[in-house]
Amino acid sequence: MKKTLVCLDRDGTLIYDKKYHLGRTDDWKSKIKILPTVIEGLRLLRTLPNVAIYVITNQPGVAIKDFPLLTLDRAHEVNRYILSQIAKMGGQIDGYFLCPPANLQYVKKRIDYNFDEVMVCDCECEKPKSGMVFDALKTEGLTREETILYVIGNRSSDVETALNIDGIGILIPFENEPRHIEKIKKLNQTNVYIARDFLDAAKFIVEQNKLKNRTHQNTSVRKT
Numbered sequence: 001m002k003k004t005l006v007c008l009d010r011d012g013t014l015i016y017d018k019k020y021h022l023g024r025t026d027d028w029k030s031k032i033k034i035l036p037t038v039i040e041g042l043r044l045l046r047t048l049p050n051v052a053i054y055v056i057t058n059q060p061g062v063a064i065k066d067f068p069l070l071t072l073d074r075a076h077e078v079n080r081y082i083l084s085q086i087a088k089m090g091g092q093i094d095g096y097f098l099c100p101p102a103n104l105q106y107v108k109k110r111i112d113y114n115f116d117e118v119m120v121c122d123c124e125c126e127k128p129k130s131g132m133v134f135d136a137l138k139t140e141g142l143t144r145e146e147t148i149l150y151v152i153g154n155r156s157s158d159v160e161t162a163l164n165i166d167g168i169g170i171l172i173p174f175e176n177e178p179r180h181i182e183k184i185k186k187l188n189q190t191n192v193y194i195a196r197d198f199l200d201a202a203k204f205i206v207e208q209n210k211l212k213n214r215t216h217q218n219t220s221v222r223k224t
Helices: 038-045 071-089 103-108 131-140 156-163 179-187 198-223
Strands: 003-008 051-058 095-099 146-153 168-171 192-194
Touching: 003 038, 003 131, 003 198, 038 051, 038 071, 038 198, 051 071, 051 131, 071 095, 095 131, 103 131, 131 146, 156 168, 156 198, 168 179, 168 198, 179 192
Parallel strands: 003 051, 003 146, 051 095, 146 168, 168 192
Antiparallel strands: none
16 A cells, blocks of 8 residues: 655645744744644544655745844744644644745845845755655655655645646645635646645545545456
């Protein structure tokens, strides 16, 4: 049986996203709020056999010089804290990966910020590239071929991350990112699901895995 790898976006998927760049001020903990149905959805995902769950998050705020408190160490602290809060509420996530550079397109768009030139690049770990997914696979000692892969997020880049490595992308539309629904529809891909919320995304994954395992069992019987 293949292992299931579920990769989760952070802001707008697990927690409310106010485009705040968590960690840039000392009161960042007070600004974290877990989204509804996240804990219930994580519990449901844990009913799957051989499942691993990781957060993969782009955090270009680290590259912004206007946020001196938002260092790479602080970014890691934020992620560890969020995962610990989720664990206290009954959800279990195996780990996280973050991508701190800002890409050139983001820099050109955010002319209101000053960037650290050392941290500006088109990084292979930045979604929709698949570097962080492969980090998760490596951590689990898996190859892509051994894995059923899902990526859940509130942006088209999350879905595209899955599609770029033949996985299934799940969009959970968030209130401040409505344009991503239309972006997803334009992809015209079959391996895409638009979920109502995190629990709906988890239910979809559970049902998909049942179908895939049933197909695998029927194939095994025919080969025998």
